[in-house]
Amino acid sequence: MRRVTLDLDGVGYQEAMRVIRLVMRCEHSRDVRFRDSAGCNGFHIWFRCSLDSCDACRMVFDDPGRWDLDLDRPRVTGDVLWDVKVYRKAGHMIRLEAGDWHEGVE
Secondary structure, eight states: OEEEEEEEETOOHHHHHHHHHHHHHSTTEEEEEEEEOTTSSEEEEEEEESOTTOOHHHHHHSOHHHHHHHHTSOGGGOSOOOSEEEEEETTEEEEEEOOOOEESOO
């Protein structure tokens, strides 16, 4: 079983739940979890997939820029979600943390 992550940017709660339900319907997915993203602009989804060579969920649901960058990376260094996002705004450092992981659909 390999770990798969999805970064859903710019989607609301209802859309994220729709994606989670679709992922959970797949006979190859297990242990589906989700959380608010560190940037507070979407959701992270994490699950296990029994198919090592299948990237269908990432191709359909993942942030397209993230997916495109991961195509040029070794698999072990891609498919990463950040717990913390730090950036500078108006001369101040802003630190945002991702939410807690939740199992399945709420």
